[in-house]
Amino acid sequence: MELRHLRYFLSVARSLNFTQAAAQNFVAQSALSQQIAGLERELGSQLFYRSSRSVSLTEAGEVLVPLAQRIIADVEIAQMEMDALAGVRRGTLRLGLIQTPATSVDVIDVMGDFHHRYPGIEFEITNAPSLRMAAAVAEGTMDVAVVGLDASELPQGVDSVPLAVEPLVAIVANDSPLTGRRLVSIPELVDGVQFIHFARASGLRRRVEKAFTRAGVPPVGSFELGQIIDMIRLAARGVGVTIVPHTDALEAERTAGTELSIIPLADNDAVHPVSLVYMSSRLSPAASAFVEVFRTHLESHAP
Structure with missing residues (x-):
């Protein structure tokens, strides 16, 4: 039995999906x-029930x-103890990042500063949904993550540092009636269009989804993108309408030259x-150093 086999097993047990588990571990x-x-076969026991539609333990x-x-x-x-003896000179930092880290602190700047201070530490970067990364931190398969969640949504025992609370905005085409x-309210936004x-x-x-629930209107003809x-x-092309963090909308408008209309939502929540x-409780020396560098950047950007 090898450690990677157990890691694969835990990934499948967590997601109950072989495709997702394979993607998380970067294997076919x-x-x-x-x-x-x-x-x-080695354990002599079946670990998962498999069918064409579902996987269960x-x-x-x-x-x-x-x-x-x-x-x-x-x-x-054991690895943490060995790294502690060597100081923060070697090792790997398993870092999770969402697509929308819109905060006063640029995560890339933090990573650059950390690398300058500790050049022997390698980054292992994962981009995944927030709930999955928070679960990985709780299970110990990821050291630190930037997620789109607040403290109330985290697994038990996971520590958090609030970075930002950003308003969500609606995106529509320039020729939209809106x-x-x-x-704009949610019912007005999705009236007769795809979300x-x-x-x-x-x-x-x-x-x-919580905003839709508060509005009491389900999205009509919706689809999803990654x-x-x-x-x-x-x-912006009029294929549908969407809701994103304000910073992402501004960044798309600025860098991609995308012509679009940004409309604040009537829902203040x-x-x-x-x-x-x-x-x-189990930060490696590298992860502990990264958190400290992040905190230093936060303090320098505090009003």
Whole structure:
């Protein structure tokens, strides 16, 4: 049994989806499936029930989850102790980033500063939905993440530093009847048009769905995309309408030269929180140093 087999197993157990688990571990789905099958043969027990429509844990799989988590945590603690002896001179920082880190602190600047101070630390970057990254931090498979969630939405034990609370805005084409409006409500925005959603399990998707719930109107004829810039560009072309953080809209308008109309929402609760999350109880020396560098940048940008 190898540690990577247990990591693959936990990824599938968390997402209950072999395709997602393979993407998270940067391996082909067929290779991950073979490794899980090999682990099952080695243990002599089936770990997952598989069908064409769903994946679920067997009783043996349920038993293995906490055991695998404990094994991986012990190995990581051992590595942390070795890194502590060596100081913050080597190692890997597993960092998660959302697409919309609109804060007063530029995350790229933080990464650059950190690399200048600790050139021996390598970055392992993951871009994934916020809920998935927060779960990875809680499980110990990710060190630090910037997510679109607030403290109330995080798994138990996960620490957070609020970075921003940004208003959400509607994006419509310039020739839309709504163009020029000072405010727009959700029912007015989706009346007779398609709505362009962001990826499921993302913090932005949760915020937008809550706004629809508050308005009491479900999106009509909706579809989803995995890139915010594509959502904005399609809305600007009149394919549908969408809702994104204000900074993303301004950035698309500035850098992509996209002609679009940005309209504030009438719902004052439609905001997008951004937080830095980590587990203080098991921060590696590299992760601890990164959090400190991030805090230094936050303090320097404080009003």
